[in-house]
Amino acid sequence: HKVERAEARALRDLGRLRDARAKLEPLLAAVRAEGHRPLVARVAFQLGATLARLNEHPAAVALLEEAVQVGIESRTDEAAAHAAVLLVFELGVRLHRREAAEEVARFAEALVARIGDGRLAAGLLLNRALLAEDGGALADAFALQQRAVEQFEKAAPQTPALANALLNEARLRVMLGQPDAKAVASRALELFEQTRGEGHPNVGVAADVLGSLAFDAGDLDEAARQFERAKNVAREALGENQLEVALAIDSLARVALARGELERALGLAQDAVARTTAATSATDGALRDPLLTLAEVRLAAGRADEARAAAGLARACAPSNDSHVQARELLLRASLPGVEAKERERLLGEGLPLARPGSELSRRLSSGLLPRPGQ
Numbered sequence: 001h002k003v004e005r006a007e008a009r010a011l012r013d014l015g016r017l018r019d020a021r022a023k024l025e026p027l028l029a030a031v032r033a034e035g036h037r038p039l040v041a042r043v044a045f046q047l048g049a050t051l052a053r054l055n056e057h058p059a060a061v062a063l064l065e066e067a068v069q070v071g072i073e074s075r076t077d078e079a080a081a082h083a084a085v086l087l088v089f090e091l092g093v094r095l096h097r098r099e100a101a102e103e104v105a106r107f108a109e110a111l112v113a114r115i116g117d118g119r120l121a122a123g124l125l126l127n128r129a130l131l132a133e134d135g136g137a138l139a140d141a142f143a144l145q146q147r148a149v150e151q152f153e154k155a156a157p158q159t160p161a162l163a164n165a166l167l168n169e170a171r172l173r174v175m176l177g178q179p180d181a182k183a184v185a186s187r188a189l190e191l192f193e194q195t196r197g198e199g200h201p202n203v204g205v206a207a208d209v210l211g212s213l214a215f216d217a218g219d220l221d222e223a224a225r226q227f228e229r230a231k232n233v234a235r236e237a238l239g240e241n242q243l244e245v246a247l248a249i250d251s252l253a254r255v256a257l258a259r260g261e262l263e264r265a266l267g268l269a270q271d272a273v274a275r276t277t278a279a280t281s282a283t284d285g286a287l288r289d290p291l292l293t294l295a296e297v298r299l300a301a302g303r304a305d306e307a308r309a310a311a312g313l314a315r316a317c318a319p320s321n322d323s324h325v326q327a328r329e330l331l332l333r334a335s336l337p338g339v340e341a342k343e344r345e346r347l348l349g350e351g352l353p354l355a356r357p358g359s360e361l362s363r364r365l366s367s368g369l370l371p372r373p374g375q
Contacts, residue, residue: 005046008024012049014196015196018054024047028047038075041074044063048066057090057094064086065083081114085124085127093127105131119156125145129145142173158191160196166184167192175324182210201233211227211230215255227251227255246279250276253269265300266294284318292311311332311333324359327351327354331361334348344368
């Protein structure tokens with residue numbers, strides 16, 4: 001089964017996740033039937049990691065838990081440690097089971113120390129950073145993230161693992177208004193292209209970060225180019241009906257709105273909301289951004305009642321830890337018809353310090369305007 005595992009790993013590394021899954025599912029069934037426990041642990045981890053990338057998180061967690069348990073029982077410590085590290089992220093960030101994730105993190109730390117793998121130790125730091133970010137502790141997340149990058153630079157230079165850590169650092173720099181986000185994201189993108197190829201899903205994530213930075217800077221052509229790339233990479237690597245595709249379409253809707261292309265913006269925003277709803281629950285935090293975009297487009301088109309309805313649905317979603325998203329919602333509320341001048345001033349004043357300095361949103365908050373045709 002060594003050849004099948006290597007082929008599946010190669011497919012996953014190239015971003016061909018559905019092909020990897022097609023190889024791993026029958027392989028796992030075969031090694032389970034054979035009772036080869038160390039192989040069960042290794043293949044369960046590989047398949048769990050693949051399903052995690054395909055956004056099938058409950059199934060991924062079940063496989064990772066199996067890999068940890070069987071790995072420990074069969075003394076396959078490396079597979080157990082890798083599965084435990086990924087389980088921290090899947091439980092805490094994807095399924096929002098923070099207490100379980102914290103417990104696994106403590107267990108994973110002991111496992112990683114036992115096998116003495118510096119790269120995996122850096123991966124655990126990265127996942128702890130993402131867990132802190134999900135809990136809203138952005139300063140703690142940034143500190144952990146920087147430690148993770150430093151450790152990857154030592155243990156795994158010029159690797160996709162380092163690129164992934166750099167990408168997450170760039171995202172946090174954007175959220176916190178830290179300098180050098182573009183340089184860090186560009187380095188991550190280049191490293192992904194060199195080590196994984198242009199079709200890997202994380203190339204799309206890096207393009208999305210660069211698109212957000214271009215949008216903030218008012219470079220709508222570059223933003224559109226990067227968001228289009230993010231959409232195409234996600235569609236090819238992950239499939240048409242994935243959350244990453246929906247969120248890239250939402251970003252393209254915001255570019256169209258900023259350009260004053262209301263009809264195109266409305267079609268894109270409606271598509272993004274529909275796709276995100278299909279991929280998540282009706283109150284998932286991921287739905288907040290597309291609903292805010294839809295509300296903004298409707299308001300710009302003079303459809304105030306429909307804008308108010310979309311804004312209400314956005315408020316019902318899980319709260320965002322990103323202050324920039326919070327600022328978007330405050331600007332929208334201030335711009336709805338019927339808001340008294342004093343309340344409008346309060347909302348704009350509350351939103352301005354939350355927006356990224358120098359961003360398109362910051363400019364709108366300063367002027368008190370949503371995008372309008374020709375503005």
